[in-house]
Amino acid sequence: MARLxxxxxxxxxGIIATRYGLALNLLSIGRLKFESYEVENIRPLIVSSPLxxxxxxxxxxxxxxxxxxxxxxxxxxxxxxxxxxxxxSAAGSLLAAGVFAVTLSFLVTTPEAWQVRERGREPKLSxxxxxxxxxxxxxxxxxxxxxxxxxxxxxxx
Numbered sequence: 001m002a003r004l005x006x007x008x009x010x011x012x013x014g015i016i017a018t019r020y021g022l023a024l025n026l027l028s029i030g031r032l033k034f035e036s037y038e039v040e041n042i043r044p045l046i047v048s049s050p051l052x053x054x055x056x057x058x059x060x061x062x063x064x065x066x067x068x069x070x071x072x073x074x075x076x077x078x079x080x081x082x083x084x085x086x087x088x089s090a091a092g093s094l095l096a097a098g099v100f101a102v103t104l105s106f107l108v109t110t111p112e113a114w115q116v117r118e119r120g121r122e123p124k125l126s127x128x129x130x131x132x133x134x135x136x137x138x139x140x141x142x143x144x145x146x147x148x149x150x151x152x153x154x155x156x157x
Contacts, residue, residue, distance in 0.1 A: 015144070015145070015148050018141045018144055018145060019079060019080070019082050019089075019141075019145045019148070020080060021141065022076075022079050022093075022096065022138060022141045022142060022145060023076045023077070023079040023080035024076070025076070025138060026072045026073070026075050026076030026079065026096060026099075027072070027073055027076035027077070027080075029069075029072055030068075030069040030070065030071070030072030030073035030074075030075075030076060031069065031073065032069070033065045033066055033068050033069025033070075033072065034065075034066055034069055038065065039061050039062055039065045042065060042068075043061060044110055044112045044128065045103075045106045045110050045128070045132075046061070046064065046065075048106070048109045048110045048111065048112075049102075049105065049106055049109045049110070050109065051102055051105060052064070055067070071099070072099065074092075075092050075095045075096050075099060076092075076096075077092070078091060078092025078093075078095070079092040079093050079096055079142075079145060082145070082148075082149060083152075086149040086150075086152040086153045086156075087149070087153060089145065089149040090146050090149035090150050090153065093142050093143070093145040093146035093149060094142070094146050096138070096142040096145075097139055097142035097143055097146065099142075100135040100136075100138045100139035100142060101139060103132060103135045104132065104135050104136065104139065106132055107129060107132050107133070110128060110129075110132075112126060112128045112129075113125065113126055113128045113129035113132060114126055114129055
């Protein structure tokens with residue numbers, strides 16, 4: 001059965017919104033890492049993370065935040081290259097998936113991500129946890145844009 005043109009347009013629009021929404025998130029969040037208040041905001045996440053322990057020790061909080069920000073800005077630019085440079089975009093999307101996998105690990109390593117558990121009740125996300133949980137969607141967006149870029153490369157052969 002052939003797909004309806006409306007479905008194809010929805011799919012294309014969804015891919016475009018996903019790619020540039022992902023890129024905008026990375027660029028915006030990366031830019032914030034150069035602000036003092038954002039260094040304070042990410043402190044509980046990075047000090048609790050085994051993955052951040054060594055870079056934090058070597059760079060300190062401010063330089064680590066800036067390094068993370070520069071990384072996010074670079075990856076955001078790579079993701080945005082989509083149509084013009086699909087290989088660059090695919091690499092950026094896969095790197096973005098790695099970034100979001102690391103940030104999702106903070107749900108496990110950051111005590112502040114969870115509210116105090118009441119006896120007999122399931123754990124609930126705190127404000128910090130709610131901030132982190134959105135990265136599941138961004139991880140999915142990264143994988144979708146990587147697949148779309150890789151598909152574009154394959155079709156151009």
